[in-house]
Amino acid sequence: MSRSLARLRLRLAATLRRRLLGPVVGRLPQAVMRSVAEHSLRPSLAAHLAAVGPGEEASLEHYGFPADYPPAFRRDKAFDPLPMLTLHDVCVSPSSGLVWLPGGELLQESVGSLNSLLMHPVWQEELLGPVTVLGAGPPVIVHPTAAYYHWLLEILPNTLHLLRAWPGARVLTQSRPPRFVTDGLAHVLGQATDQVVRAEGPVRVSQLQLRPREEFSGFVRTADRQILRAAFQDVLDSAAPDASGALYISRAHTPRRAVCNEPALEQALAARGVTVIYAEQLGLTEQVRLFAGATAVVALHGAGLANLVWCRPGTRVLEVFPEGVFNDCYARLAFSQQLDYTYLRLESPEVPVNAVVTAVHDWIEPRSRLPAD
Helix, strand or coil: CCHHHHHHHHHHHHHHHHHHHHHHHCCCCCCEECCCCCCCCCHHHHCCEEEEEEEECCEEEECCCCCCCCCCCCCEEEECCEEEEEEEEEEECCCCCCEECCCCCEEHHHCCCHHHHHHCHHHHHHHHCCCEECCCCCCEEECCCCCHHHHHHHHHHHHHHHHHHCCCCEEEEECCCCHHHHHHHHHHHHHHHHHEEEECCCEEEEEEEECCCCCCCCCCCHHHHHHHHHHCHHHHHHCCCCCCEEEEECCCCCCCCCCCCHHHHHHHHHCCCCEEECHHHCCHHHHHHHHHCEEEEEEECCHHHHHHHHCCCCCEEEEEECCCCCCCHHHHHHHHCCCEEEEEECCCCCCCHHHHHHHCHHHHCCHHHCCCC
C-alpha cells in the first residue's frame, strides 16, 4: 500500500468515525483535557471550574527491592501534586467516574489516563447515552466501581480524602455496586448512609468535588495507604497479631490467571496448617480483620493480595506468578508496608506444589514456629 493511499484511508476512517459517533467520541483523544490546571484558562473549562485547591504535594516513593530482583520490579516512583478540584455544572458517570463538560470535553484526571479511557468502550457508550439531572443539595463526590485492587487502593482513598474536606457531601455510586463497595461505604459513613446517592447512568450535577486519579494506575501513595488504614483502625485494632495464622488466597472461584493444579496446592498447604480463604466471598471488614491477624500470606498473583495493605509489618508473603503473568504492584505494596516479601515465577501451567511448600515450610510447620508480630 502506498503512503498516499494509507493517508487517504486513515482520513476516511476518521471522517466516518466522527459521523457515526459524534464530535466527542468520534474525536477521541482530541476531545480529552489531560489536566484541569493545565487547561484552566480555556474558556470552555473556566466556566465550570470554581476552585483548584491544595491537596497532596509532589513526592518520591522508593521501593527497597533486593539488588538481585530483576529491573521489572520498579524501584522508584515520582508522584505529581494532586489538587482538590471544585467543578460546577458537569456530567459524571457513577460507574466509571468519568467527568465531562456539558459541551463534551472529557477530564482525563477523573479516570487517570487516556489509555484507560480508550481501552474501555463502555465509557464511550456513556457519552452517547442520556444524562439525568441530579437534584439540588450538598456537593457531590463520585465513588465509581472498579476491580477490587483499584477500588480499595485508589478509589476508596480518594473518597476518604474528599470526605475529610467535605464531610457532608453526597457520595454518588452506581445503582447496584459490588458487595465490597457497599461494605466500604457503610463502614466509612456509619450512620450517615443517607449521603449515598445511587444512579443507573450518567448524571449532571451542580457541584462536584474531584481528587484526580493517578495517571499510572497501580502505584499507591503513602498518604492513600495511611488514610485507608486510619478509616479501618477500629477493625485493625480488634485483630489479634497472630489470630489468622498463615493464609492461602484461593483463586478457585476466579479462574483468570489460575493454575491447573491449584486444588493440589490448596490440599498440601491445608494439610500443613494453612487456612485456605476465598476472599471474594468475605465481607470487607472480615477481610481487614483476617489479614491484620495474618502471620503469613501465600497467593497466586491476583486481587486478593490488595489486602496486604492491612497486614502488620514483618508479615511473610509469597506471591506466585503464573506462567506469562507479571506485575509488581503487590510487591511494591508489600515493601511499602514493610512486609517480608518473596516471589516465585512459574514456567509451566502447573504450580510446583513441593517447591511452594518447601519455600514456606518455616512459616507454617510447625505452627509454633510462625513469626510473631
